Amino acid sequence: MTRKRLLLTVLHRLAVLAYVAFALFPLFWLLKVSVTPTSLLYTEGIRMWPSRASIEHYVFVLTHSSFPTFFLNSTIVSASTAVIVTLVASLAGYAMSRFIFRGKYWIIGLLLLTQMFPLVMLIAPMFKMLSPLGLTNSLSGLIVVYVAFNVPFATFLMQSFFDGIPKDLEEAAMIDGATRFTAFRQIILPLTLPGIAATLGFVFTAAWSELLFALMLISDNRATTFPVGLLSFVSKFSVDFGQMMAAGVLALIPACLFFLLIQRYLVQGLTAGAVKG
Amino acid sequence: MASITIQSVSKSFGAVSVLRDIDLSIADGEFVVLVGPSGCGKSTLLRMIAGLEDITGGEIRIDGRRVNEVAPKDRDIAMVFQSYALYPHMSVADNMSYSLRLRKTAKERIAEAVRAAAGKLGLDPLLERRPRALSGGQRQRVAMGRAIVRHPKAFLFDEPLSNLDARLREQMRAEIKRLHKAIGATSVYVTHDQIEAMTLADRIVAMHGGIIQQVGDPLDLYDRPANLFVAGFIGSPAMNFIDGACRGGAVEPHDGSRIPLPAGLKAAEGQAVTVGVRPEHVRIVGAAEPGSHTARVDLVEPTGFGTIVHVRLLGEDLKIYTLDRAAARVGGPLHIMLDGERLHVFDRETTQRLG
Structure with a gap:
């Protein structure tokens, strides 16, 4: 009995370990290549760790490339998108969850419709629309596009969080003397923090790693975001893997920091909507 | 205030x-x-x-x-x-x-x-x-x-x-x-x-x-x-209801027995009524006497203080609330009395109280 259970535990742990190794190996390889000096990259064959590690690629990326600019652009675009989308989605999600209004059914249908198309289809019309408005080659243009594409899903996400909060609470607050908005701000919003954190995180990562629109709408180096910037390490005749990987590692930092900040709410948030309890 | x-x-x-x-x-x-x-x-x-x-x-x-x-x-x-x-x-x-x-x-x-x-x-x-x-x-x-x-x-x-x-x-x-x-x-x-x-x-x-x-x-x-x-709705256990028709100052359920109407109650001859009696107002008598009914005990639910006895009477499931624990035994006969003064009579059409 106990031996069987021990065996099962060991098997279970091994399976988890194998999965984690599989998921994290690319990250490890990213790190490994980023600290491998260019001279050793091809000469040493496949090794788990180079015989000599260096930070030369990091130094180069930070001092001699436009990467700091890309990085800053990405931060501006992703953070603004995340904040705006979450703001809009919380208000819209609240309305969807609590109010009955004319055309609600159609609005939900339209929101759903936007999620059904591959984005590639929309690039040309998007460009046509943004170009006369002077929104190509600008971060604000990118923010507008990202906000537009992320609001529908985020709204559904927030709606499910609001659905999980009993209506009684804001009714109690309204009887206690609050307006609906005060009740929303002081009672409902604090209870939705996990949901807000999940939405922020989701939108931030989506914007942070978005390549397609950034590539199509931006041609100016000064407004380039980092996923596009990574491509600049690919030149006509060679790919500078070391620098590219160093840039990649650096790009992971803000995303990691962000999730570190919100992780307390995130687990709660991702499971809270699922089961009412 | x-x-x-x-x-x-x-x-x-x-x-x-x-x-x-x-x-x-x-x-x-x-x-x-x-x-x-x-x-x-x-x-x-x-x-x-x-x-x-x-x-x-x-x-x-x-x-x-x-x-x-x-x-x-x-x-x-x-x-x-x-x-x-x-x-x-x-x-x-x-x-x-x-x-x-x-x-x-x-x-x-x-x-x-x-x-x-x-x-x-x-x-x-x-x-x-x-x-x-x-x-x-x-x-x-x-x-x-x-x-x-x-x-x-x-x-x-x-x-x-x-x-x-x-x-x-x-x-x-x-x-x-x-x-x-x-x-x-x-x-x-x-x-x-x-x-x-x-x-x-x-x-x-x-x-x-x-x-x-x-x-x-x-x-x-x-x-x-x-x-x-x-x-x-009011009262627990709930009131018993017996359907019948008014004839000569009494209600006659379908089996031909008679339940005397409360004094002073005016009902048209032949009017379809429902008689209500609360379980606590059904009186258990020791032996058959004039005006009593004999019923078979179906179920006994002791609640501690009192006992709820279910009997079959006039084709209905009738509940009786009694403080006498020993009054009923499942399957046995029970003699009960429905007192006219404790009855509630309702018009079956309008469901409103009569009298």
Whole structure:
């Protein structure tokens, strides 16, 4: 009995370990290549760790490339998108969850419709629309596009969080003397923090790693975001893997920091909507 | 404190009408209980008084002021919810003081009011706790504390005891009654539990199908139910009903036996009626005597103090509540007497009380 259970535990742990190794190996390889000096990259064959590690690629990326600019652009675009989308989605999600209004059914249908198309289809019309408005080659243009594409899903996400909060609470607050908005701000919003954190995180990562629109709408180096910037390490005749990987590692930092900040709410948030309890 | 007047109020959700032509006035300081089965519209009526539901037709006045268009926050009423609706992210003290803080009451006055309410409800040691660290009964008390802390014009209770276990419910019931005695505030209390209604109410409003069936003091509803619905709803175990036709001063059920009508009751010859008799008013007699019926015992349910005996009589399942434990044995015969004076007679067509 106990031996069987021990065996099962060991098997279970091994399976988890194998999965984690599989998921994290690319990250490890990213790190490994980023600290491998260019001279050793091809000469040493496949090794788990180079015989000599260096930070030369990091130094180069930070001092001699436009990467700091890309990085800053990405931060501006992703953070603004995340904040705006979450703001809009919380208000819209609240309305969807609590109010009955004319055309609600159609609005939900339209929101759903936007999620059904591959984005590639929309690039040309998007460009046509943004170009006369002077929104190509600008971060604000990118923010507008990202906000537009992320609001529908985020709204559904927030709606499910609001659905999980009993209506009684804001009714109690309204009887206690609050307006609906005060009740929303002081009672409902604090209870939705996990949901807000999940939405922020989701939108931030989506914007942070978005390549397609950034590539199509931006041609100016000064407004380039980092996923596009990574491509600049690919030149006509060679790919500078070391620098590219160093840039990649650096790009992971803000995303990691962000999730570190919100992780307390995130687990709660991702499971809270699922089961009412 | 205030009076509440409800004038020909109706409510519909789309095409579904849930309340029809409700008229009710609640006096200052009165404890009124709205009672009825689920879906009878009692909660909707309460929510309309609170301002949480729009009023489709008619008018509600609180203290003489028409409140149809007044937002809940400006009605100065307090409400205790079935789910308690405590704010999970606030301490007990903050929960109780929220309404006062919204009104920008001075800090010292808030502290004083919270302390006074907490004292009344025995919440002093719990003031710093969060709701999730409280038991059901304690949460219930906090919800009450939140209501009394600001001395509103009226208290509304929406099935406040439904989530408690039986023992706690009994205890809180008494506490609510004591509290009402002490504060004397106008209260409207919604419940589907007729015991709660009987014990708490100054006046009971029995509702069914969106219509008020009867309004009166609790014993009135018990002694003289106005129609079949109220007769069947008030009282536990529920009233027994026997169908029959009036003939010569008695009711004749289908089997040809006779149940004498109460004195002075006027019924047309041959009128189809339903006779109601409360289980506690069926008399068990030792042996067959003139006017008694003999029935077979089907089931015996001892409740401790009394015993509920189910018998088959006149094709109906008849319940008898007796204090004599030894009176009945399953399968055995039982001689029972239906006293004319304790019978309720209803017209079967209109379901209204006769006499």
